[in-house]
Amino acid sequence: MSQVMLFNRFLSALNFVYLIAFVSIYVQLPGLYGDNGILPIYASISNDEVHSVQQLFSGQPSLLRLAPQLGLSYAQAAELVASLGCLLAFAACALPWFGSLPVYALLWLLYLSLFSVGQTFMWFQWDILLLEAGFLAIGLSLRLPIEGSDRVSSGLGMFAVKWLLFRLMLASGVVKLTSGCPTWWGLTALDWHYESQCLPTPLAWFSHQLPPWFQALCVVATFVIEIAVPFLFFVPVRAVRKFCFFSQLLLQCSIIVSGNYNFFNLLTICLCLSLLHDDDFSTRKGPRRAAGLKLLEWGISATLFVGLFYLTVRLFSLSVGPDFASTVKLPSA
Template identity: 50%
Template sequence: MASSKDIYLIGIAVVYLIAFTSLYVQVPGLYGDHGLLPVKNIVKGVPKTIADWFDQPSLIRYRYKYSMDTESAMDLCCLVGAFFSTLAVIFTSMRSSLVFFLLWVLYMSLYALGQTFLWFQWDILLLEAGFLAIIIAPLQLLGLPLKHRHDKMSMWLVKWLLFRLMFASGVVKLKSGCHTWWGLTALDWHFESQCIPTPPAWYFHHTPDWFKRFSNASVFIIQIAVSFLFFAPTRTLRIFSFYAQVFLQFLILFTGNYNFFNLLTIILCFSLLDDDDLSQAGARKRNSIVDQITSMLSSLFTLLVFAILIVCSYKYFGIHIKEGVVSSEINFTKQGFNVYVRYATGVSIWLAIASLAWEMATCLYRCATEERGFVRIIYSVVSTVGMSLIVIYMFSLSLVPHTELDSEVRGQLPPPILHWHSQTDSLQLVNSYGLFRSMTGIGGRPEVVVMGSSDRTNWKEYEFLYKPGQLDRAPPVVAPHQPRLDWQMWFAALGSYQHNYWFVVMLYRLLDNEPVVLDLLQSNPFSHKAPQFIKAQLYTYHYSTMTENRNWWRRDPNPKEYTPILTKDDLTQYLTDRKILPVKARYKPYGQLDSGLRHIRSLVRGIDHFILVTGVTLFAISSSFLLRMAR
């Protein structure tokens, strides 16, 4: 049976594979010379100092040394990352620190230049979780063992990352002051207004109000309260917290296309399980009186915690059943919640310190009592002490983003910790999180519809691959692939084109019938000749009602103007000022590596992005499974 460490390393490799492959198919349209945000305009030259490297940590800066242009260098990072992550999924020997270090450097190289299309919370979560994989994975050099006494201690960092992610995600919703979270009405709008909903989201949107309010309250309980059970001393409470978090992630995955985020979070949840939990060895019979007393005390403590959880849920969220209907409402004030956050943030730090100290002491004890031979004992003790220093350093760094939840607690951090964090901030080793901070789409889902015309009279809509457009098109299932243009179109609808200059670039590319950008769209209504005019309008979309069987969506008939009617001449000067135009000739001379990368690109172009990403991922997972079965 695989250990929690094995599951974590395989899972991170799978997520890396998804992330690299998903980004690869979008590189030309997003970052190429004719794309929306040409990376060549921001990438710097070969770093001359360490400080210069930290300013833009990317291997792509070395592109000209290998006769490659910027787009080919990004392709190379994606392909090498996908190749080694596939090997890491299939072969145990490839799940080493060196391989995970390479994967982390490659993804960091892309992230550092990714701009708005790559700066999502799941991207920085992957970087942080991926860096922990470097610490957790064995070196596999000089015959060193694959498992160590300090494995539980390094896996503790994953548990702490999971706690910070879930606790912050719950807290920020209420700290934002959004009236839908405080009124437990956020789910009235969430299923309809999220970026790319799935078909089941339509049905969840039409569930009874009491169910959505109860679900809303349950989210707060699972994320804010249950998260503290990660550090519980009893096995039952930890397993309960594991299933609670996984259940929440599956519901989010079921109703929304959040790429690899939910999968990555579920992988982090395995840090809550010991190897005994996975092998059922922890359920063995207890024979001695001490074991029986310990078991009884553990059961009493577990019952006490569950009782407190139920009572607090009833008191603070008003959860009760009346006439077969579950009702709920928040029974605390914003001022009272701020006091709780300050107290809970401080308690979480001390609880984490106590939990980490226990793990360190346990590891050292096992080194001294379970190893055989003087050399083995010394090796285990030295490696455990070394890992302890690394874990303490990483934990200290993480306190800076963790205490962003409360400024008073943040002010109590020792100055050296703040200094350490500032030195490494550009590497995304630790980050602050907080998903769905404020509910969007209250009163309807804003959606930008782009239209082109050859005569300013007959307008045709551009249909995007996955975001809502035509009213009769069903919401797609696209996860784990992330269509990053569709995601940014969702953000663009929440703001204005003046604050999304990539949107203006997109309009110009459509007026030019640019193939690499059109590859990111469902169809081109002007396949024979590019349009002369283009505009964007802002519609308000709603799910259709239960009685409307023909369409999934309905939209208000009177849209607002998002952009005026534009021509290429209107946009040329704007893009010239931002160095998007004119497009310079490619770097010469071409190298063989550059030519090979462009040949690979020509082979995969035209393959459905979702099919390619899922196909590659399933190939790696099935190969790993078959190899394990053959042993």
């Protein structure tokens, strides 16, 4: 099935994420990286004079290293780079035809230039994720003048995006367990999360008031969505694909309403588009499929859903008490 339309929507969504990222950096530059900021750029950037492209991208790859040769301070160069990133991202959002290989390459280079000197304030996973997704966009935006190439390239491109999403979600879930944190192993992490996160939203207070059994269920759902569901990303059955998409969407939206993680969750939702196909947005009925194929897909979907539910109930010892409150625990907890 085709993913040409989804491929274009992914690039459009990425343009919007780039815009948010550059605007966010631009408005915070003076306080974070200015000459009198918390972590001024001039104190961390390499002062070696740049004489070649190879030298520019060795060690600390950043266009800001050219600032002295342009007669600019490092803070001024950072504002220039962020401003250019804002303009390019806005143009790509407003003008779909503007998004092309040179534009995505420049957006990636501009963000890399800021990331390389960003120090503590840009050492978050979403900054790395945007650079990786942006690097994929460079190759995916290449259009070959061959008939039918769009269908092939979009399919391969969206598979690469899906693989990135798989790695992100699986790692996000596994690290919670490998960290050895007793709150994750004890399914009590959300009892503390809402009040201990860096930037809670007003709704975080209400989320914190939810009963402990519901918080534990949400932790279980997080483990299932982040560790188990990613392995279903590659099942070529429509019902399974949609289940994967909406489960990931539910998790990301839940995080958005309770905490501010900049563009991280929006970028993750952007990657989730790789789980869908163009036909999922069509109002027209597609060609009739053989009854045997439909039965096979139904059987695969039912087996996977029932199996996932059964394993979740058994692994976490889920049960419902007389007051309809659930009890849940890990066998080793």
